[in-house]
Amino acid sequence: MALGAAAAVALSLGGCAVTTGNPASDGDTEREKKDEYRVAYIARAQADSFAAWLANEMKAAAEDYDDITLEVFDGQADDEVENRMIENAIANKFDAIIVQPNNGDAQSPYIQQAIDAGIVTITTNPRVEGLNGGDSVDANPYDQGAVVAQLALEQVPENAKVVVLTGPAGNFHSTARRDAWQKEFFDQRPDVTIVAEDTANWNKDEALTLMEDWSLANSEIDAIISMNDNMAAGALEALKGKSNFEGILAYGVDGTPEATLLIQEGLLTASTLQNARELAELNIKSVHELLTGEKDEINVDIGNPLITSDNVQEYIDLYLEAGLL
Template sequence: MKLRNILATTALVGAAFVATTASAQDPLKIGAAVYGLNAEFMQLWANAAENHPSVKDGSVDLTIFDGRYDALVQQEQFETMITQGYDAIVFVPIDIEAGATAVEEAHDAGIPVVGSNTQVNSDLLTSYVGSDDVEAGYLEAKAVLDDISCSGDVVIIEGPIGQSAQIQRGEGNEKAIAECGDGVSVVEQQTANWSRAEAQSLMENWLTAHGGDIKGVIAQNDEMALGAIEAIKAAGMNVSDFSIAGVDGVTDALEAVKRGDMHSILQDGQAQALGAIDVAIKAVNPDYEPTSGIWEKYPEMQWNNGESKQYNVPWTPVTADNVDALLKERQ
């Protein structure tokens, strides 16, 4: 009897040890809830996330959730992640206000949420890793306004109404326009929801209404700037007669900058994604040190032990001098 008891106890201890060891080696389960994957920029962001060193080595099990540009879809995805016991969530919201409920529910469930790329009005985020969209809006508008010497009619093509990038880039647009005084008139301003096709349709209507009076096109992302260019070409007009700018540095925009068709401000989605995952891992594992290289790439964005409430990835204006190098990085 004693031998059997000893063997039984040994088996139980061994099983417990195996279970504990297996548990210690289980990968962290992280979800990335992004607003939509139809356009290149968020595809670049998602691809970078999937290639984070901790995802590649198996220590993080990452799932990308396509929000399909719908706040309700993102809410449901959060509920799924909460139910399934995810360790952390990286959130790229479609709506600055609607996303706050999802963050609160995750927080109440003990799941840290790290924002990235677009913002949400919530004090419950562990941190935010993105870029200053007010600065981007200012830089793109100033490029257009400098071209037209602060004189003439311009149009503004906005992102989805209620998303932080639309709001903040709009603030930057307005700041640059205000610096011009009364010489610039905004004759049209409307959303095209980050869509090249929607922007093309808008621009076609505006060209019909205003003809060649439009001198500048301020598009709050590159996809919409490219749609405006297509509309100009379809109308038989010269792209060189307009000053056009966008934000993101997507591949087609880089090519358009190289041709001299537009201005673009590069948003480093790769750095945003990698940094957000680093911070999310740190929120779960206090001993973690970042494995991505973005902290060396942008030394001004200090790691600070993963404890900063906000990390701003710098913008890079695309120029004739750097466009070839940026295109090469995409190959």
Template structure:
């Protein structure tokens, strides 16, 4: 009888030990919203991460619905359910700080990705420098119009870090062309439909006066293109720029209708997930994504960096087909 009890106890201990060894790391991703293609690519890249596909990580992707309060509620859920780490792309640079604080108070590491938050409590951040892209896109427009004429600016959601930094870059480029006038400057909230409506209104208010369109993302630049076409105007007579390298924008670049800069959603997402796992396992982890070998200028450095900057890639006639091939 005693031998049977000892054997049962040993078997139970073995099963318990095995279950603990196989316990998944629970990670939540909180992007600001999933309506547009860029963040859909970002979310899909998380699901394709080797640690998720192997079952090592149990991943939940939330939809922030472009609302800071929704994101705060999602953080409360993740804190209550004791997630091991959180990846955060906030809609608002200031409002997101309260969410990070709540996770930090619960001892949950938060990795920033894509958009920034005004908080010193982030463990790490993986994204791209939006001031640089704002300057780059505006410069392509200004170069095309010869540093003279009139432009309009379509901004992202006011208060989001990308809107703030890209506008800073836009203004830096505009300062180099004092003869260029900004006729209109308004947010279209990253939305193609909102941008189309704004551009239709601006074309009516400023007939034959708009030479360039600075769209702080591709969706808005594409909305402006639709408005121009609907007005019966020649798109190629305008200088139009966007940022992100989404699929429709790549086709528009190929058609000579606009310029774009690729923001690597996959690298931002998978890099952040590697860092989330690294922190959840308290450093006992080697990165599994191939993005660390893709970008030699962004070394892993034992997961200890506070900021990992993913480089921008201008979309060109030479690389557009290669980029399109990744979307098939």
């Protein structure tokens, strides 16, 4: 499929150049009013199709605010790289930092440093729990997983054999989505057997490799259960040309451009939309309200509509309008 989402939303993310700016000092409740606010957005990874889409939408959303200058940095799906970028953003005195964590546990101490430095700090996709202060703009990952799992209750055949693909260890979205599948599906369907489960770190290529191995070891697999669309797409790629897996069910989350095309083709069964445009617009709106003092605290979620073959054209049209397909 030539229209892979990563290609459709490819972008060039900046590095950590030394810049200047002034955050609010420690303990200040009122922030200095400025004509221009410098905001650092630290993206998880350009190679992750959803993260790349979100970074593009962040840049577009920031253009609607004359007093915000957004700089985007690529965390490269590497905790050390992302942590160093947070430290650099603090040292370079950005007015605000928006962090898309690779691993919330690994990034948490560095995000806390930004909060403690008096910098407006938002965690997004996923939010980081347990911080002392800070703000968040996210989706509810349990609900994202639950709406797809509840559909699968009706679709997965009796005594089915399934494989499960998870995101990075310690990632809030991966953990919560997997919890939703456990409670909403597996606990309700003791007849279903998980023949293989592993993390593919949101990565399409890693999922492809795992699925190649699993399909050799298991002649019968009835469904692919993935915590995001990117991994589901990789798993489906691994099964191309293998007639014994024709008609396999496959479930994801994110509703990426590539996922909508896979649903249209009848390859991906369902996903739930995590709208990067809505998420980005809410992030930039929130950071502006916090910087200008309009609000003191923000913790909000976007919605998560289900996408199936019945309504997929609506979302394909959305991506066509956005230039992502």
